[in-house]
Amino acid sequence: MCIRDRNYVERRHKDLISLKIKSGVRCFFKEVKTKGGLLSLYLQIENNKIVDIAITGDFFTKNPFNLLELEEALVGTELLHTLVKQKIESFYKIEENKIESLRAEELTKIILESVKK
Numbered sequence: 001m002c003i004r005d006r007n008y009v010e011r012r013h014k015d016l017i018s019l020k021i022k023s024g025v026r027c028f029f030k031e032v033k034t035k036g037g038l039l040s041l042y043l044q045i046e047n048n049k050i051v052d053i054a055i056t057g058d059f060f061t062k063n064p065f066n067l068l069e070l071e072e073a074l075v076g077t078e079l080l081h082t083l084v085k086q087k088i089e090s091f092y093k094i095e096e097n098k099i100e101s102l103r104a105e106e107l108t109k110i111i112l113e114s115v116k117k
Contacts, residue, residue, distance in 0.1 A: 025046045029041070032110050036101030037057055038059070039110065043111070049079065050077050061099045061100060085105065
């Protein structure tokens with residue numbers, strides 16, 4: 001329930017790095033400057049799986065509404081490099097889904113680095 005109200009998270013927790021909700025549940029926020037622009041990630045992790053994720057920023061993508069599909073695809077994914085990257089690569093197979101100047105490998109690393117303690 002960390003991310004559902006993105007405006008609340010952005011207003012109240014702009015500097016949030018990590019927040020423990022209960023045993024096994026953590027929320028994370030990370031902003032990264034990439035070649036394509038600023039990327040902001042909000043993640044809720046439960047038992048080492050993505051429960052909720054929001055990908056926002058000022059980067060360019062041909063169809064920004066497709067990011068919702070990527071977020072939905074990542075929900076339920078275990079935080080293993082190969083699994084996260086596989087979901088992103090599958091999403092990127094459709095040209096209009098790609099985030100400009102951000103390869104699947106880079107996005108995978110950003111997601112996994114966001115949840116490090």
